[in-house]
Amino acid sequence: MSEIHIDRKVLSDLQEVMEDGYLQLLETFLADSEIRLSQLHGAKNADELAHAAHSFKGSSSNMGAVALAELCRQLEDRVNHGPLQGIEDLINQIDREYAAVRGLYCDERQRVSIG
Amino acid sequence: MSQPAHDFEALTVLIAEDGAADRLLLATIVRKQGHQVLTAENGEQAVTLFAEQRPHIVLLDALMPVMDGFEAARQIKALAGEALVPIIFLTSLSEEQALVRCLEAGGDDFLAKPYSPVILAAKIKAMDRLRRLQATVLEQRDQIARHHNHLLNEQRVAKAVFDQVAHAGCLSAPNIRYLQSPYALFNGDLLLAAFTPAGDMHVLLGDFTGHGLPAAVGAMPLAEVFYGMTAKGYGLAETLREMNAKLKRILPVDMFCCALLLNLSFQRRVVEVWNGGMPDGYLLPAGGGEPMPLVSRHLPLGILTPERFDDTTEVLPLALGERLFLLSDGVVDTSDDNEQLFGVERLRQVLGANRRPALLFEEVLQALEGFRGRSRDDVSLLDIEVVEPQLLSPPPVIYSDSGQSSPLDWSLQFEFRADTLKRFNPLPYLLQLLQEIHGLRAQSGALHSVLTELYSNALEHGVLGLDSALKRDARSFASYYQMRNERLQALSEGFIRVHLRVEPGPRGGRLIIEVEDSGKGFNVSKVLARPVSEQGLCGRGLNLIRRLSRRAEWVDEGRRACVEFAWEALA
Numbered sequence: 309m310s311e312i313h314i315d316r317k318v319l320s321d322l323q324e325v326m327e328d329g330y331l332q333l334l335e336t337f338l339a340d341s342e343i344r345l346s347q348l349h350g351a352k353n354a355d356e357l358a359h360a361a362h363s364f365k366g367s368s369s370n371m372g373a374v375a376l377a378e379l380c381r382q383l384e385d386r387v388n389h390g391p392l393q394g395i396e397d398l399i400n401q402i403d404r405e406y407a408a409v410r411g412l413y414c415d416e417r418q419r420v421s422i423g
Numbered sequence: 424m425s426q427p428a429h430d431f432e433a434l435t436v437l438i439a440e441d442g443a444a445d446r447l448l449l450a451t452i453v454r455k456q457g458h459q460v461l462t463a464e465n466g467e468q469a470v471t472l473f474a475e476q477r478p479h480i481v482l483l484d485a486l487m488p489v490m491d492g493f494e495a496a497r498q499i500k501a502l503a504g505e506a507l508v509p510i511i512f513l514t515s516l517s518e519e520q521a522l523v524r525c526l527e528a529g530g531d532d533f534l535a536k537p538y539s540p541v542i543l544a545a546k547i548k549a550m551d552r553l554r555r556l557q558a559t560v561l562e563q564r565d566q567i568a569r570h571h572n573h574l575l576n577e578q579r580v581a582k583a584v585f586d587q588v589a590h591a592g593c594l595s596a597p598n599i600r601y602l603q604s605p606y607a608l609f610n611g612d613l614l615l616a617a618f619t620p621a622g623d624m625h626v627l628l629g630d631f632t633g634h635g636l637p638a639a640v641g642a643m644p645l646a647e648v649f650y651g652m653t654a655k656g657y658g659l660a661e662t663l664r665e666m667n668a669k670l671k672r673i674l675p676v677d678m679f680c681c682a683l684l685l686n687l688s689f690q691r692r693v694v695e696v697w698n699g700g701m702p703d704g705y706l707l708p709a710g711g712g713e714p715m716p717l718v719s720r721h722l723p724l725g726i727l728t729p730e731r732f733d734d735t736t737e738v739l740p741l742a743l744g745e746r747l748f749l750l751s752d753g754v755v756d757t758s759d760d761n762e763q764l765f766g767v768e769r770l771r772q773v774l775g776a777n778r779r780p781a782l783l784f785e786e787v788l789q790a791l792e793g794f795r796g797r798s799r800d801d802v803s804l805l806d807i808e809v810v811e812p813q814l815l816s817p818p819p820v821i822y823s824d825s826g827q828s829s830p831l832d833w834s835l836q837f838e839f840r841a842d843t844l845k846r847f848n849p850l851p852y853l854l855q856l857l858q859e860i861h862g863l864r865a866q867s868g869a870l871h872s873v874l875t876e877l878y879s880n881a882l883e884h885g886v887l888g889l890d891s892a893l894k895r896d897a898r899s900f901a902s903y904y905q906m907r908n909e910r911l912q913a914l915s916e917g918f919i920r921v922h923l924r925v926e927p928g929p930r931g932g933r934l935i936i937e938v939e940d941s942g943k944g945f946n947v948s949k950v951l952a953r954p955v956s957e958q959g960l961c962g963r964g965l966n967l968i969r970r971l972s973r974r975a976e977w978v979d980e981g982r983r984a985c986v987e988f989a990w991e992a993l994a
Contacts, residue, residue: 329451337444362486366536367442
C-alpha cells in the first residue's frame with residue numbers, strides 16, 4: 309500500500325548515501341515539509357504559491373514521495389498556466405497526501421532509530 | 424559509491440539551495456565524493472560566500488528567496504572574472520523558457536531533481552575539466568603575452584643598437600634614395616653605405632636567410648666589418664673576404680647572407696660590383712633605355728671557407744646621370760593569388776617605363792600592389808645616381824689625438840713582391856701611417872685617391888703589363904679586368920716599391936711619394952700630351968693625380984712616379 313506514496317528504492321538509496329545522516333535527513337524533510345505546507349496555505353499571490361509548490365515538488369521527489377511530487381507538479385503547472393479552478397481542491401489533495409507520507413516517514417524514522 | 428580517482432583533486436563546492444532537506448542531501452553526496460562543501464540558503468548568501476571563499480564550482484537552486492539563482496549566477500560570474508567558475512543549476516524546472524534563463528544567467532549545466540549521486544559526480548568531474556582547461560588557456564595566454572612583450576622589447580633594443588651602427592654610414596648622401604620597411608632588419612635585410620677615405624662610396628645590400636631575430640644577429644658583425652674596413656681604406660675584395668670569413672665562423676651552417684656590394688668611384692667614374700645570391704641589380708642608363716643587369720656570380724657570404732671564397736669583382740664604367748638600382752628578393756619573389764611570381768620581366772618593364780627617377784620606387788611598389796592585390800612590407804629598394812664628386816661631401820675624419828706627437832722628419836721604403844701583390848693590399852697600412860701627419864689630414868681624400876691610383880697603375884700597367892688602351896670603351900672594360908685577375912693569379916715575379924719621405928719646412932712641410940714598379944714603363948710625354956677628354960677611361964688616371972697633388976712627375980721611362988703633397992703650418 310505504501311508503494312503508491314513512496315518509492316522504496318529511493319529510500320534505500322538515500323539510506324546508503326546518507327549513512328548516519330539518514331535519520332537527520334528524514335527529520336529535516338519532515339520539518340521542511342511543514343514549512344512548505346504553511347507556505348502553500350499562506351501564499352498571498354500566484355508567485356508565492358508557485359514557488360512553494362515548486363520547492364515542495366523538488367524536495368518530495370528527492371525523498372521518493374512520488375505521488376506528493378506529482379501533485380505539487382500539477383499545482384505548479386496550474387498556477388503558472390491555469391485553469392485556476394480546482395486549485396483549492398489540489399491543495400487539499402496535497403494536504404491529504406502529505407498526511408499519508410508523513411506517517412510513513414515517521415515509521416521509517418522509528419525503524420532507523422531503533423536500528 | 425565511486426572511489427576517488429588517482430588524479431583526484433579535492434574541490435571546494437558551494438551549494439545554494441533553500442530547501443533544508445535538499446541542501447542536506449546534496450551536501451552529503453558532494454562531501455562523500457571527497458570535496459569540501461560550503462552551503463547557502465539563498466542567492467545573497469551564496470554571492471557573499473563566493474566572494475569570501477572562492478569555491479571552484481557552484482551548485483545553484485534556481486528559485487530561492489531573497490535573491491534567486493539567476494541573479495546570484497550573474498553576480499558570481501562577474502566576481503569570477505576571466506576564470507571559469509562552473510555553475511550547475513539545481514532544478515526541477517521542466518519548461519524550456521526557464522532552462523534558457525539559467526543558461527543566459529551564466530549557467531553551465533543542470534542537475535534535475537531527484538538527485539542522482541552518479542550523475543552529479545560525473546558532472547562535477549566534467550566541469551572541473553573545463554575549469555582547468557580554461558585556467559591553462561588563461562595561463563598560457565598570459566605567458567604568450569609576456570613573451571611577446573619581452574620579444575618586442577628586445578627587438579626595439581636590438582633595432583636601436585643596430586641603428587646606431589647602421590647610421591654611421593652615408594645613406595643620407597644627396598645622390599642616394601632608399602626604401603626599407605622599419606622592421607626590415609627582422610626580415611634579414613641589411614642596407615649599408617659608407618665613404619672610403621678616398622671619397623669612393625661602398626654600398627652593401629644584404630639579405631640573411633630566415634626571419635626574426637636569428638636573421639638579424641649576423642647583421643651587426645657584418646656592418647662592423649663593412650664600416651671598419653671601408654673607413655680604413657680597404658677595397659671591396661679585402662672587405663668581402665673578411666666578411667665571408669667572419670660569417671662563416673660565427674653563423675650556423677644553415678645561415679648565410681646573400682649580398683650585393685658596390686664600390687662607386689665618382690672621381691674615376693667606375694663601379695666595382697660583387698653579387699653573391701642577390702637578385703640582379705641594374706645599371707640604369709641616363710635618360711631611359713635598356714637597364715643593364717648586375718648578375719649574381721657568387722655564392723652568398725658565409726658559405727665558402729676562406730680558401731675557396733672568390734672575391735672577383737666586375738668593373739663597369741659609369742657616366743653622369745646613370746643610376747644603380749638594387750632591390751631585395753621581396754620584389755621579384757612577390758606572388759599573386761595563383762602562386763605566379765612577379766618576376767624579373769615585369770620588373771624590367773617597370774624600370775624601362777620609368778621616366779622620372781624620383782617616382783621609380785612609387786612605380787615599383789604600385790606594380791607590386793597591382794600584381795598581388797595588397798602591399799607588402801619586406802621590400803628594400805636602393806637607387807644611387809652617378810653625380811659629380813664635388814656634390815658629395817664625405818664627412819671629415821675626426822681625430823682624437825692632438826697632433827703634438829706628429830712625426831715630421833722620416834722616410835720609409837717598402838718593397839712588395841709577387842706573392843704579396845697577389846693577395847695583399849698594402850694601401851690601408853700606408854694610409855694609416857700617413858694619417859699621423861696632422862698637416863696632411865685636410866687633404867686625406869686626395870692623398871687616398873692619388874696613392875690608390877699610383878698603386879693600381881704600378882700593379883696593372885707596370886707589374887701585370889696590361890695596356891690601358893684596353894679600357895678604351897665600355898665593352899672591353901670587362902675583359903680588361905678579367906685579364907687583370909688572370910695575370911695576377913699567375914704572377915710569379917715582379918715588385919712594387921713605395922718610398923715615402925716626410926720633410927719639415929719653414930712653414931709646414933711636404934710629403935714625397937715615389938712608386939716604382941718592375942714593369943716596362945710607358946711613353947710619359949705621349950700619354951700626358953693627350954687631351955684630357957681622351958684620357959677618360961684609359962688615361963691611367965694621370966690627370967687625376969696631377970690635379971690632386973702639388974707636383975707629379977714620371978721618371979725612369981714611366982717606371983717611377985714622384986708625387987708631392989705639401990701643407991702649411993697649422994694655426
